[in-house]
Amino acid sequence: MKIAIDAMGGDHAPEVVIQGVEQARDELSDVEFLLYGDENKIRPLLKNDSHMTIIHTTEKVNSDDEPVRAIRSKKQASMVLAAQAVKSGEADAMISLGSTGALLAAGLFIVGRIKGIDRPGLMPTLPTTDGAGFVMLDVGANAENRASQLVQYAIMGDFYARDLRGLKAPKVGLLNNGTEANKGNELHQETYKLLSELDGINFVGNVESDSILKHSADVVVTDGFTGNAVLKTIEGSARTILGLIKHAIMDNGMKAKLGGLLLKDGIKSVANTFDVSSYGGAVLLGLKAPVVKAHGGADAKAVYYTVKQVQQMVANGTVQKVVEYFQAHPAAKA
């Protein structure tokens, strides 16, 4: 198994990328890593080059590059070369910490879509209060989606939850503005109907955004616009509230500081619940191979978990199952 790594993407590249990949390499004897990036920077960071191949390039996609233009014009960028390795079959999957938009463009224009899926969706794993977590898609690969596309997200999310999260009958829910079947606009009513009629998935109906953190579903299906808004609201709310608590500890004298000290472990465990780096990166589901985006600010630990996630996706043939499903079920196509 070979995994292509865009070693130059992200805020702390290539340091955290190399650290995380090496940590995973030391555990996974069956994986070869293709590291795309500046050899002069990468080589000195490597503890040893076992199972590692550096493909030298100095070009890279920047976070403020216009995504499609960058992918088309920067032919030697580390992200582009990694995607081409997947396209040519040289690598089985790729990981990048770089720009989400550029990675989506590289996925669409270089790696290519699975036949029958016209709009891949971006799927992160998010926290629940019981620690189990859930996946949600699409969270922003698209600004708009059709009902048939949401059905495809349900199918792909279901495969992922079974294969990667070990669930027998993942609860699939449609994000809506109420739990009743007739809720939402035309898109949601149509999607609800299609999901109700779909064989093989455990559709639990509509779920609301105030219940998803309480694990109302294992797979939350939504259009890319709403999913993006909900994802950013969760991130913003968590950051805001934990920040306010930190201020409450620091700005209220010795008594509060002592309280904070005594509660440190507890608050840390809450912060950890909302730190989903151990779940890996966000998967661009619908492409012909696993293309996974780790957070731009990810640390080595998050990279390590992302490598393990991708290794498991390749080992389980999750994408291949999706391909076969859509071959066998042409009616599910958009």
Place this chain on the structure above:
Amino acid sequence: MKIAIDAMGGDHAPEVVIQGVEQARDELSDVEFLLYGDENKIRPLLKNDSHMTIIHTTEKVNSDDEPVRAIRSKKQASMVLAAQAVKSGEADAMISLGSTGALLAAGLFIVGRIKGIDRPGLMPTLPTTDGAGFVMLDVGANAENRASQLVQYAIMGDFYARDLRGLKAPKVGLLNNGTEANKGNELHQETYKLLSELDGINFVGNVESDSILKHSADVVVTDGFTGNAVLKTIEGSARTILGLIKHAIMDNGMKAKLGGLLLKDGIKSVANTFDVSSYGGAVLLGLKAPVVKAHGGADAKAVYYTVKQVQQMVANGTVQKVVEYFQAHPAAKA
């Protein structure tokens, strides 16, 4: 000034309703209150009936009633009678803690829309880390909106922020999936263009849902589906995180309990920041008179602040300003 009160709506009616209204009455000498509900329950709760008139009825709208049917068939329900008092001019405004859907139906079918506005929007005031707060609309009166309707929300939200929140040039932002002008789907791109060209408002461009709690805008404009999802995500995230912290305090032995005790004031102040009851209720903007929904679980304090909010809206003639604006600007109509 007369304010009609649906005394029977909400989880703790009529007790908290009467308590909150009496507290406001003791401060506001210029307001008469029309209390719609069961006199046998209301009368014993009243400390005194100065400025209070009870209009006896035993019928009421239940939270699980189908909204439109309930409003049409329960002609003697406390909510329906209160809305009719506004319609006939007997009352200047109304307040209910009852079902949002039913109140929207009562607003549309009894109180009536402002000429030029086809879809009233529901607008709560939400917290920001700096304590200032912001308003957002629509958060769920509609499952779908057109660009022209979002422009109307911007105009109405702007009037409210000036009149009720005392802002000279409220920052009006469009909730979108990125800050660049070309972000979002067709609806957002068209709305962005219309808001950019609109005179008299301080349009600050797109805002993302991870920045609104940091006060990126005073008025956040969004469609009812996205707004509903974001509102519920904020509520759910805040409840979840504060709940996890409570558990961290209670379930980790004496040390954590002591820490919690020392930090009590700080955590309470964080919880208070996210308790927006002092901002009043959610306004159904676009109706011919102020119709305000207080939370079903509101306490007397929240009712008190809602009465003060409604009194100020009537005193400032906020709705009348909206009416006059749309008379003078027929082009802004849907």
